[in-house]
Amino acid sequence: MTGLSPKASFPLARPQLDEPWVKLPDHSAFETWSKQDEVAYNQANRQIEKYRFFVKAFDFIQDCKLVGDYHEFGCHRVRTFRMALSEARRHFLDHMKFWAFDSFAGLPESTSNPSHPLWNTAGALTTSEEEFRAVVERHGVYVDRVHTIKGFYDQVLTPERVNKFLDNEAKIALACIDCDLYESAVPVFNFIEPLLQEGSLLYLDDLFVGYKGSPHRGVARAFLEFQARSRFKFARHMDVGWWGRSYIAYLPQAKVADGVL
Numbered sequence: 001m002t003g004l005s006p007k008a009s010f011p012l013a014r015p016q017l018d019e020p021w022v023k024l025p026d027h028s029a030f031e032t033w034s035k036q037d038e039v040a041y042n043q044a045n046r047q048i049e050k051y052r053f054f055v056k057a058f059d060f061i062q063d064c065k066l067v068g069d070y071h072e073f074g075c076h077r078v079r080t081f082r083m084a085l086s087e088a089r090r091h092f093l094d095h096m097k098f099w100a101f102d103s104f105a106g107l108p109e110s111t112s113n114p115s116h117p118l119w120n121t122a123g124a125l126t127t128s129e130e131e132f133r134a135v136v137e138r139h140g141v142y143v144d145r146v147h148t149i150k151g152f153y154d155q156v157l158t159p160e161r162v163n164k165f166l167d168n169e170a171k172i173a174l175a176c177i178d179c180d181l182y183e184s185a186v187p188v189f190n191f192i193e194p195l196l197q198e199g200s201l202l203y204l205d206d207l208f209v210g211y212k213g214s215p216h217r218g219v220a221r222a223f224l225e226f227q228a229r230s231r232f233k234f235a236r237h238m239d240v241g242w243w244g245r246s247y248i249a250y251l252p253q254a255k256v257a258d259g260v261l
Helices: 035-063 076-090 129-139 159-168 182-195 218-229
Strands: 069-073 098-102 146-150 172-177 201-204 233-240 244-250
Touching: 035 076, 035 172, 035 201, 035 233, 035 244, 069 076, 069 182, 076 098, 076 129, 076 172, 098 129, 129 146, 159 182, 172 182, 182 218, 201 218, 201 233
Parallel strands: 069 098, 069 172, 098 146, 172 201
Antiparallel strands: 201 244, 233 244
């Protein structure tokens, strides 16, 4: 989006050195406020929160000496994918591969009745594979280490592909799961289970999106079901805005001290 007014370009919180100690817009700020300004304002704040997560996540990966690849499920507009590329390069993670899993044809038909109207539209949120690669090329970071897997997840995330990854690729260091729908998330969790290691980070971008925040619907439901069958446990890690959360995979021990983390 271009041609935005300056009032839509700053992040949510700007400090000031007197009451109320944070810059608040008054009536004059809204005299020409438009729907375009609202969209830009929300997007600026949301993407700042996401980028803060990626900065911290790759610091975690480097500091923990976690060797593995980046997997992203849902790559529309290539925003978080570029964040991962940049932060991996900042930390000299030259061994890392970057896997983009997407239909590159938008959302599938939904059967889980999300409350977000756009998510009920097959083909919505489409970035083609050609558009994806063009953005990656312009970004120019680790271009030769980017790989795409094209297709709807229930069709391409097969046991055969799992075995191929197990035989030829590294485990997961960070997986960004941004696939919106319950029916899309289920095959994603099945696919990543054998590829996880202790310390793998999972970022669930839409944990509280699309189903009015219900933990029993959408990606949240798929994750709860996955936890019930996974050999891993998942420690809550970082909240990302109001919509997402990351978790650290670990293997349970026979005996652990009582307590709450």
